[in-house]
Amino acid sequence: MNNDKLVSAKILVIDDDINMMDVLSVVLRRYGHIVKTYTEPLSAIEELRKNNYDILIVNYLMTPVKGDKIVEAVREFNKEIYIILMSIHKDLAPSIEVMQQLDIQAYYEKSNRFDNLIMLIQSGIKYIQQISKIKNMNSQLEHYLVDFAKILLQTVGAKDHYTEEHSRRVTLLADVFSKYLKLDEKQISDLQIAAAFHDIGKIGIPDNILLKTTRLTDDEYQVIKTHPVIAANIFSVSDIYKDIYPIMYYHHERYDGNGYPTGIKGKQIPLLARILSICDSFDAIVSKRTYKEGATIEFAISEIQRGSGTQFDPELAPKFIEMVENNMQYIEKIFTDF
Ligand SMILES: [Fe+2]
Ligand SMILES: [Fe+2]
Incomplete structure (x- = not known):
């Protein structure tokens, strides 16, 4: 995937509500995204370990494992994935502090309309593009530093x-x-x-x-x-x-x-x-x-x-x-x- 041209994202969704997931995957696919859905957190975490995804959408209120616990497990090995936490009602969402601590970038309140979620995904894609640009710039900068270092060393050598x-x-x-x-x-x-x-x-x-x-x-x-x-x-x-x-x-x-x-x-x-x-x-x-x-x-x-x-x-x-x-x-x- 070339992040500069990223318009669609590879998304993994975890929710124990099968109906919601079916609708969600239809909508997301209609927008050109590649979607994989999981109702069972452990296999979802395993999949995230094995394969690269751009965005993780995870339901908060699930049994037996809540969404924040899943995020906690994912963040242990993946600091980069963009995470959208969703919940039926904002009163049932975790606190801002917890969201910040777990580096959850966005919150989506479930509804029959998905415009809001699509917008959150678009800003996620922009975020991923920015991070990728910064990484490229850093690695370029490192190359310049190494070249500069070689020049300096030659300067010492001349003397x-x-x-x-x-x-x-x-x-x-x-x-x-x-x-x-x-x-x-x-x-x-x-x-x-x-x-x-x-x-x-x-x-x-x-x-x-x-x-x-x-x-x-x-x-x-x-x-x-x-x-x-x-x-x-x-x-x-x-x-x-x-x-x-x-x-x-x-x-x-x-x-x-x-x-x-x-x-x-x-x-x-x-x-x-x-x-x-x-x-x-x-x-x-x-x-x-x-x-x-x-x-x-x-x-x-x-x-x-x-x-x-x-x-x-x-x-x-x-x-x-x-x-x-x-x-x-x-x-x-x-x-x-x-
Ligand atoms: Fe010395
Ligand atoms: Fe020395």
């Missing part, structure tokens, strides 16, 4: 090739680790973006410090340490990134409170920043720099183990090691591909 490659590897590590930890979809995607740009603040570090191949002086190191703040400043310009820039801001904090820029410790450090910190350090140990050889994955594992409870979260560090050991081939590939 500092190491940071670009390091960020790519940290993103891959964060992706596999967040999935290993079974984080939810939003956390996984927030961490992805934060990992890709965690060092973007290095764009604001003078070249003579950022690209220096010999040991940094204390003063120079202080300048490098401003990069999480710069990154957070860049990403705080838009509300879209409000859950992301704190991850960047805190990615150099340590579990024992000896990190930077703020020195917060333990669980005060946001979870995703604690995860990113492990992935970031792991890559920094394994990867080769102009001033140091890359270490082996085994050595990096022992370093993460050593930092558990001091630099790293003592619950996350062993899980990270477990993840690396269970995905050794993939982890090795990350380091040979870049």
Whole structure:
């Protein structure tokens, strides 16, 4: 079904009044809608679970299960369907609060005339079209964000090739680790973006410090340490990134409170920043720099183990090691591909 052209809807009706249902389905079909009727709530719920419907019309006063209980069960697995609750008389309808709580969009008082119901269905169709447009816009926006992200990453790469490659590897590590930890979809995607740009603040570090191949002086190191703040400043310009820039801001904090820029410790450090910190350090140990050889994955594992409870979260560090050991081939590939 193309929602932009939706003029008829797929409707499921639940009512224990068979006569009413017969009339209703004739009327709705005359208006071009696809209708399926049920007198028995459980099989109706089962059908809604299996197949997609645009609109659910449900009678309120039924025995043994009332309409609001049916809606409650449906809302547990379907938040999107447009619901019209009907009743013989408005005095017998549930309160507005209950309707709002169950996200019932419309109420229809039964009568022999169906004009009102047809109008409610038409506004339901408009509602569905609007929701579908918003969803399309959101997914387009997400595509733009990903493209914008790639451009930014290339910009960093033009100045500092190491940071670009390091960020790519940290993103891959964060992706596999967040999935290993079974984080939810939003956390996984927030961490992805934060990992890709965690060092973007290095764009604001003078070249003579950022690209220096010999040991940094204390003063120079202080300048490098401003990069999480710069990154957070860049990403705080838009509300879209409000859950992301704190991850960047805190990615150099340590579990024992000896990190930077703020020195917060333990669980005060946001979870995703604690995860990113492990992935970031792991890559920094394994990867080769102009001033140091890359270490082996085994050595990096022992370093993460050593930092558990001091630099790293003592619950996350062993899980990270477990993840690396269970995905050794993939982890090795990350380091040979870049
Ligand atoms: Fe960093
Ligand atoms: Fe980093």
